[in-house]
Amino acid sequence: MRTFYDEMKTIFAPRSVAVVGASDDITKVNGKCIHFLKKHGYQGQIYPVNPRRSTIQGYPCYPDLGSIPGEVDHVMYVIPAGQIETIFEPCKQKGVRSITVISSGFAESGDEEGKKLQEKLVRFAKETGIRIIGPNCFGFINLVDRVAASPAAALDWTEIPAGRVGLVSQSGGLGLASVFYGAMEESIHFSYLVSSGNEADLNICDYLEFLIDDPHTDVIALTVEGIKDGKRFMELADRAVKARKPILMLKIGRSELGAKMASSHTGALSGSDKVYDALFRQKGIIRVEDYDELIRLAGMFAKLIAQGKMPKDCRVAGLSVSGGHVGLFGDLGDYYGLSFPEFDESTKAKLQGILEFGKCKNPLDLSGQVIKDPKAYKKSLEALVEDPNLDVLVPIITVAKSYDEVIRDFLEVAQATSKPIMVMWPGGSFEGNGRELLRQSQIPLFKTPLQLIKALVALRQYVTFVGSRGETGAAAADETSGIDREIAEKLEQAVKQGRRALTERESKELLKRFGFPVTPEELAETKEQAIRAAERLGYPVALKGESPELLHKSDFGIIRLNLKNEREVAEAFDEIMASMKKHSDKINGVLVQKMVDPGTEVILGVSRDETFGPTLLFGLGGIFVEILKDVSLRVLPIHERDAEEMMEDLKGKALLRGARGREPADTDEIKRLLMRLSDFAFRYQAWIREIDINPLIVHKNGAWVVDALIVLNERP
Numbered sequence: 001m002r003t004f005y006d007e008m009k010t011i012f013a014p015r016s017v018a019v020v021g022a023s024d025d026i027t028k029v030n031g032k033c034i035h036f037l038k039k040h041g042y043q044g045q046i047y048p049v050n051p052r053r054s055t056i057q058g059y060p061c062y063p064d065l066g067s068i069p070g071e072v073d074h075v076m077y078v079i080p081a082g083q084i085e086t087i088f089e090p091c092k093q094k095g096v097r098s099i100t101v102i103s104s105g106f107a108e109s110g111d112e113e114g115k116k117l118q119e120k121l122v123r124f125a126k127e128t129g130i131r132i133i134g135p136n137c138f139g140f141i142n143l144v145d146r147v148a149a150s151p152a153a154a155l156d157w158t159e160i161p162a163g164r165v166g167l168v169s170q171s172g173g174l175g176l177a178s179v180f181y182g183a184m185e186e187s188i189h190f191s192y193l194v195s196s197g198n199e200a201d202l203n204i205c206d207y208l209e210f211l212i213d214d215p216h217t218d219v220i221a222l223t224v225e226g227i228k229d230g231k232r233f234m235e236l237a238d239r240a241v242k243a244r245k246p247i248l249m250l251k252i253g254r255s256e257l258g259a260k261m262a263s264s265h266t267g268a269l270s271g272s273d274k275v276y277d278a279l280f281r282q283k284g285i286i287r288v289e290d291y292d293e294l295i296r297l298a299g300m301f302a303k304l305i306a307q308g309k310m311p312k313d314c315r316v317a318g319l320s321v322s323g324g325h326v327g328l329f330g331d332l333g334d335y336y337g338l339s340f341p342e343f344d345e346s347t348k349a350k351l352q353g354i355l356e357f358g359k360c361k362n363p364l365d366l367s368g369q370v371i372k373d374p375k376a377y378k379k380s381l382e383a384l385v386e387d388p389n390l391d392v393l394v395p396i397i398t399v400a401k402s403y404d405e406v407i408r409d410f411l412e413v414a415q416a417t418s419k420p421i422m423v424m425w426p427g428g429s430f431e432g433n434g435r436e437l438l439r440q441s442q443i444p445l446f447k448t449p450l451q452l453i454k455a456l457v458a459l460r461q462y463v464t465f466v467g468s469r470g471e472t473g474a475a476a477a478d479e480t481s482g483i484d485r486e487i488a489e490k491l492e493q494a495v496k497q498g499r500r501a502l503t504e505r506e507s508k509e510l511l512k513r514f515g516f517p518v519t520p521e522e523l524a525e526t527k528e529q530a531i532r533a534a535e536r537l538g539y540p541v542a543l544k545g546e547s548p549e550l551l552h553k554s555d556f557g558i559i560r561l562n563l564k565n566e567r568e569v570a571e572a573f574d575e576i577m578a579s580m581k582k583h584s585d586k587i588n589g590v591l592v593q594k595m596v597d598p599g600t601e602v603i604l605g606v607s608r609d610e611t612f613g614p615t616l617l618f619g620l621g622g623i624f625v626e627i628l629k630d631v632s633l634r635v636l637p638i639h640e641r642d643a644e645e646m647m648e649d650l651k652g653k654a655l656l657r658g659a660r661g662r663e664p665a666d667t668d669e670i671k672r673l674l675m676r677l678s679d680f681a682f683r684y685q686a687w688i689r690e691i692d693i694n695p696l697i698v699h700k701n702g703a704w705v706v707d708a709l710i711v712l713n714e715r716p
Contacts, residue, residue, distance in 0.1 A: 008210040011098040011131055011202075012192060013145040014073035015044045018065060019098075020087060021079035022048035029102065030078040032151035033139075034059070039159060041146035043071055065090035069374050074098050076119040076139065076149060081105030081117050084135075088124050100149060101135035107198050108136050116287070118200050125201040137197025138172030139475045141180075144191050144216045152176035152195075154184065163189025164306060165298045168204055169223040170196050171252075179223065179291045187439035188299035191216040200704040203430035205232045208247075209588060212240050218305040221298045222289070223250040228613075230612035234635065237283035241469070244310075246301045247285045248624045250294050251276055275609045278633035282642050284465035286458045293454060300422070300444040300455050301462075307442050311391040312467060314460035315339045317384050318363030318424075319377070320396035325426070325449070326363040329396060332453045338460070341389040363394075378409035385417040392456065396424045402432035414443055423454045468641055469533035483683055487513060491687035495712050503546050505591055506551075507708040514680045516673065518705045521593040527573045533592040534569045540595040543569065545576040546588040551709060556583050596704045600655060601695040604673060608689050609635070614681045618646045618674060620655060621695045628652075636682045643674040658697075665698040673703065689713045 021098055025030035047070075048056035051063040062068050065075065065087060077087060079102050091099065107118040118135065121558045125132045129614050133140060139150035143162040148155050153630020154177055160650070165188065172195035180193060191214065194207050204224060209354045220240065227233050240247050249281045254273040280287045288294045304310050316330045316338050333340060340362045343351070348360040354376060355366065364384075366376055373379075377395060384393050395410060397403055407423075414421045418507045425435065438445040446452035487510050494502060508518040520537050523546060524530035534541045545558030553559040560572035573590055580587050601621030609615050612635045619631030632649035634642045647653060647667060658664030673696065681691055690711035697704050 003213075004158070005210060005213040007131075008206065011074070011133070012096070012140060012142040012148060012210075014149075016046040016047065016070060016072050017042070017044060017074045017076060017147075017149060018049055018062075018068060018072045019076045020049045020065065021077070022050050022053075022061065024053070024056050026057070029151040031057070032153075032155070033078060033102070033149070034074050036148040036150060036152075036155040040141075040143075040148040040155065042148065043146065044073075044472055046070065047668075065094055065096075068094065072096050074100070074149065077101045077103060077135075079103065079137065081114065084117060086651070091130055092128055093460065096130055098131040098133065100133040100137065100139045101197075101200075102137060102139060102151060104136040106135040106200070118198060121200045132201035133194070134197035135200060136172075138176040138195035140195070141176070141190070141193040142687045143189070145194075150176060150193075150195070152180065152193075154180040157181075157184055161189050161225065162185065162191060162216070164216065164218040164302045165190045166207075166214065166217040166219070167193045167221045167298075168196060168207040169194070169225075170199070170204065170225050170650070171223060172197065172302045174250075174291065175223050179295060182291060183295045183299070184446075186295060187301060187436075188295055188302070197429055199228065203228050205229050205236060208233070208236050208240075211244050212236060212245055216435060217245070219246050219248065219298050219300065221250075223252065223294070225252045227611055230609070234279065234283060234612065237279075237285055241284050241466060244305075244466065245284075248288055248294055248297050248301070248458075249285055250288050250291060251280075270310070271519070272609060272611075274633050275612055275615050275635065276541075278615065279612060279635045281645070282634050282638070284462060286462060288458075292358070293451070296444075296446065296451060297455055297458050302460075303442045303444050304420050307420075309418060310458070311420060311463055313391045314456060314463060315341050315389060315391045316394060316456060317341075317343075317387070317390045317392070318394040318396060319366060319380055319384065319438050320363070320394070320398070321366045322375075322398050323365045323367065325396045325398065325424075326365045329394070329424070329449050329453075330363045332449050333456070336453050336457050338453065338456055343384075344387045344389050347383055347387040347389075350386075351380060354379045354383065375403060375409070377406050378413060379411065381413045381421070385413060385419050385421075391419060393419060393421045394424060394452065394456075394458070395421070397427065398425075399427035401430050403429045403434040404432035404437065405435050407434045410443060411437070411441055415443075420444075422446065422452060422455070424449060438629055470640060484513065487684065488687070491684060491710075491712065495714075499548055499712060501548070501551050501712055502710040503548055503551075503588065504708055505546060507691075507710040508705060510710065511680070511705060511708055516674050516693075516705050517703060518708070519593050519596055521591055523589045525589040525591050527570050530573045530590055530592050531566050531569050534563070534566070536582065537592060537594040540564050540596055541569065542574045542593045543576055544591040544593060545580045546591050547580055547584045547586050548588070549584040550580065551689070556580070593706075596697050599663065599697045599698055599699040599700065599703075602665075602670065603631070604677050604691075604693040604696055606636070606677065606688070606691040610686075614685050614688075616646075616674065616678050618650075618670075620650060620652045624650075624652050625694075634678075636678050636685075638675065639676045640671065640675060643671040643678075646674060647671070661701050666701055666703060669701075669703045670696075670698060687713055 019033045021030045025031040026035040047068045048059050048061040053061040055061050107115050125525045138152045139152050141148050175194050211220045234577040320326050351360045424446050512518045522533040524533050540562045543560045550556050558576045563569050603619050603625050614636040616634045619625045624630040630651050632646040692709040695706050
């Protein structure tokens with residue numbers, strides 16, 4: 001039985017390629033397609049198609065696809081977009097399996113004609129099963145099977161060996177030009193490179209799934225502007241973790257926090273780029289800032305995985321002859337949260353036998369010892385690799401006439417240890433071949449402290465994630481299981497009535513049914529009912545006007561707090577009713593609510609991201625959310641570990657622990673309610689667009705939902 005991997009492999013390793021619009025001029029895109037196939041060792045049949053030529057680049061040339069005598073597996077289309085329909089019928093007749101549309105002029109053009117052409121391409125793919133790469137792309141490069149089906153200028157490299165990094169880039173110029181070329185300069189090599197372009201048919205998830213299953217790929221690098229299928233992408237990210245294949249992503253297109261319109265406070269705080277950040281964190285995806293970082297991290301992970309040297313932790317030791325470099329490395333490492341443990345006593349004893357002066361502190365300053373003893377680097381490194389407190393060793397070299405001997409020592413020590421060694425070289429040498437020795441070795445090489453520190457932070461992030469959740473994968477959840485029909489019917493009825501949201505009371509009733517602790521309260525239609533309700537609940541109380549049209553009560557002046565007696569309740573009731581009548585004809589009454597003791601105010605919420613679906617928000621209340629935007633996000637469903645991390649993410653997390661004499665908050669209860677809200681929102685996402693629990697007042701033992709709002713989907 002053919003698998004999805006088999007089908008994709010057929011696309012990337014075609015037995016024959018036809019180039020529609022081929023040219024003899026290898027300086028042009030339509031000439032490069034054939035030139036690079038030949039240059040990099042393609043072993044299949046090449047068929048140029050051009051009605052004005054009899055031969056092209058030494059191959060017989062055919063006027064159209066139908067004239068080709070043999071089978072055609074793959075077509076590269078490099079003529080104007082407007083002629084795309086001319087190949088549809090010939091492709092069906094020739095049994096073509098896939099087409100790369102290099103040409104632009106489709107949906108990316110922004111005009112109606114381009115959009116219509118792309119729609120025709122989509123329909124053609126769906127009707128025939130012929131898979132489409134692009135349009136508006138640079139094609140693909142399969143270095144495993146030597147298929148350079150691309151006009152990318154970086155293919156002018158004379159020799160391009162296969163490596164263990166798979167690259168998918170929506171931008172051809174960014175991925176198959178700059179990233180590809182930059183990686184080659186650093187001797188970092190790829191298994192497959194794909195430019196996905198407009199993704200009319202095959203999209204980034206298809207390529208990601210292929211690379212996860214591919215035995216020739218250990219690391220996956222992505223440059224992405226947007227993801228079409230968020231749910232599938234999340235599932236694939238979980239599969240990548242289980243397969244122990246790091247995903248590195250350069251995400252283009254950051255948005256302003258709260259740029260979208262939203263009905264709830266939560267929605268206004270959940271900007272789309274914040275959702276990507278949250279997703280990356282909870283799925284173990286490493287986000288990079290530029291393509292140089294993408295290249296270097298891909299190379300680091302590939303080298304460590306190839307050697308079987310992925311550490312369990314990332315406790316670091318640095319060593320150098322330069323005190324300044326040691327100091328800078330330590331300062332930056334500490335700033336970014338790296339751990340530099342104290343050396344084990346046995347390590348200190350070994351180092352004291354090597355060093356004539358200097359202190360055995362981490363990072364280690366060798367001072368002038370190497371000048372006196374050229375083997376001091378090697379001896380010190382050998383001592384450090386035996387230290388049980390250390391996971392990663394970083395020798396730092398600077399400038400010398402030649403570093404070849406020292407680098408060969410590093411290579412020898414690296415060969416003999418199971419711990420990763422990474423070299424930082426912010427300088428150079430005037431003789432020898434040291435830098436090339438390192439590039440061709442399995443030791444990751446970095447030029448600046450910041451490059452290396454960020455790489456170590458990424459390594460720590462990944463190995464920590466794998467260690468905590470790598471075996472469990474995604475949170476177990478089924479959006480159709482465990483549905484409470486009474487809750488679902490109430491939500492569905494409200495939607496059918498055309499309501500925008502539930503009232504606070506209705507929202508809290510549903511949350512209470514799902515296990516949330518809500519404040520005692522009663523709805524009063526008259527002043528007398530409000531007074532009797534206050535007496536039953538016990539003073540002090542709060543009064544809140546209830547109207548399905550007035551969702552944000554403070555905006556309309558229909559809320560009064562801390563009412564202590566009958567007179568205050570009566571006056572507040574009259575004021576609230578008068579204010580509601582000014583703004584709405586739909587008035588249910590006034591909600592009388594028991595005031596709860598002060599505690600730590602937090603906000604819990606859910607909003608819907610267009611790509612990834614419901615997302616969960618948590619933050620401290622008051623100025624922390626209003627002004628500082630001190631919140632944490634996750635995409636649903638979440639793990640318990642996610643709930644714990646959400647509390648740790650907050651800048652004001654010390655307040656949860658009881659800073660400055662405050663009563664500590666019940667973090668176990670917060671975690672329970674985050675998990676309950678995740679479950680509730682995920683199960684009922686068909687009807688719910690947003691949820692606000694603001695505030696949730698948390699005490700030392702327990703918590704109360706004081707206010708809540710459920711915003712409905714217009715079309716479930």
